[in-house]
Amino acid sequence: MVALLNKKLNAVRVQETLDKTDSNYNRSSLLEIEEDGSILNDTLYGLAKAETYFSRPRDLWIREDGHREYGNLYNPYWQTRLIDTTDIERAAAITVAHLIK
Numbered sequence: 001m002v003a004l005l006n007k008k009l010n011a012v013r014v015q016e017t018l019d020k021t022d023s024n025y026n027r028s029s030l031l032e033i034e035e036d037g038s039i040l041n042d043t044l045y046g047l048a049k050a051e052t053y054f055s056r057p058r059d060l061w062i063r064e065d066g067h068r069e070y071g072n073l074y075n076p077y078w079q080t081r082l083i084d085t086t087d088i089e090r091a092a093a094i095t096v097a098h099l100i101k
Helices: 015-021 087-099
Strands: 002-008 043-054 078-083
Touching: 002 087, 043 087
Parallel strands: none
Antiparallel strands: 002 043, 043 078
């Protein structure tokens, strides 16, 4: 599963917002990394990819017959984990982000 999430910048409290709204807050100029136009369409984007896999702990519930148990829909041993996105998925996300307004 690949998910692309977005949120408008005005709905998020980011460092740039703090700089503009809080006069008591002063960060070092070394931490200023924003550039003009650095946030596309004034929207923050997040891309993530997850996969499902079967993992039966062999040390907790040892099978008496010694055989390996394969994944099926009736087992509670399904897990999920985040994995790296591919270059194609990142390129597709950038394309979609440019189309969202």
